[in-house]
Amino acid sequence: MTNVTKTNQRARQYSFFDAWWQHVRAAMAFSLKRLWFNPLSTWITLAAIAIALSLPAGLHLFLKNLQTLTDDKRQVPTVSLFLKQSVTAQQAEDRAALLSELNDIDKVVFVSKEDALKKFGEITGFGETLETLDDNPLPHVLVVTPNLTMTGEMDAQIRKLVRQLKNYPEVDSVQADIEWVQRLHAIILIAQRILYVVSALLLLTVLLVVGNTIRLDIENRKEEIDVTRFIGATRAYIRRPFIFGGLWYGLFGGIISLVIVHFALLFLLPPINRLSTLYGSHFTLSGLDFKMTFLILLISSLLGIVGAWLAVGQHLRKTEVVL
């Protein structure tokens, strides 16, 4: 029995942390190696995870951009007064001066029909065509910035102002920019709910994809698991490489989804920029910030780990060693 006691002494030389670190390193290397040597199944799984993740990430980005669009406008809500064709520039300017005296109004800018036509020509590039017109079809416009320093419903204030302005004889129609902003807000609210539902469903998909992939992996390695069990492996030891497998699937899937979102963004950027120039806006698409990138990778990694954990846990509970 002498060699037996010697063994026990040797085994004790390894501290708990030492052994643990050896195990973790081995499990990490082993699980990576398995992914590497099954390229087809690995890539299919990663693609499924990446696509499932890129949809909510893309939707989030879309919504975030819509919100910045509306936030810009809300700071300076303006009301445009389109004046009747019969109104002269002088009359319009007089009206502007009078309006700017009102308490409710902060500022009035007069845009003459000539200025408007010139600007319209510049923006659209229809300048030459417009020169062929006999008459300027555009009306004079007064751009009114309401005074909203008073507390209370901005909405109601603006509506009251619009009603009031409509009553002036020179005014043909009134358009409050606030309206489309409000509509957009309502739409965004709906889109946000859709984002939550879609995200929940797709994150569940990621969980199931990882769980199922790991489950298949366990099926393929049943014998190995049984063998390691009868030579004294703990549950943690058996679980570890699978958990790391799940982590890699989640993490790499997350990284690929970020790449997908990034390229989709690059693809969308030129037409969006063109559209915003057409609207005379400086709006441009913004990408995922650092916080969001980190969050996506964190969530995808966690989903991978949880999926793997569920799959292994189920297997370990189900079976003792069968040889």
Added chain:
Amino acid sequence: MIEFTNVSKQYPTGQLALYNVNFAMQPGEMVFLTGHSGAGKSTLLKLIAMLERPSQGEIVVNGKAVNKLKNKHIPPFRRHIGMIFQNHHLLLDRSVFENVALPLKITGMHHRDIRRRVQAALDKVSLLNKQKENPMMLSVGEQQRVGIARAVVNKPTIILADEPTGNLDPELAQDIMYTFQQFNELGATVLIASHDQTLIESMNKRIIVLQKINP
């Protein structure tokens, strides 16, 4: 070293594999376990390694009542037992070296120590020159010896073998039995289940016969 007191094992299917088994083994003893197929030889070995739990009775291994062992204490307990099966149960996706190294990796041993121990174990079964090969490329006898190397690499106090020579021709079988005898002489308690009457009688060791039960 190993002691069974009134041990019975009934599987959930209703099959009664062992009924009222009593025996004891001294430390360092080498014993053969025999009986007709279906007499419960495999079950008895599995009970010792806690691969199965007894339905009744008490099993003491190494001074511990293992039937009362909690689940979390089973893995460390199994590391003191080397098990060998009729089918070698080697992992075919890795080399002979890796297979033998597995029990040491489970204990978290360092690479350099693993190398030394694995090579020593392979040397004892005369397979040091095959350490880099895949188990699939080896003959059946060699595969069985790799299985033995894996079972003893941890220097277990108890070696259990279930029909270790079942697939081998008589000459190889004799060889394997001598290998077990060597480990026994080094201090391990060895229990071998076999139905090969002539072979086990030639070894001159104590023989336990399991009677077929007719409940």
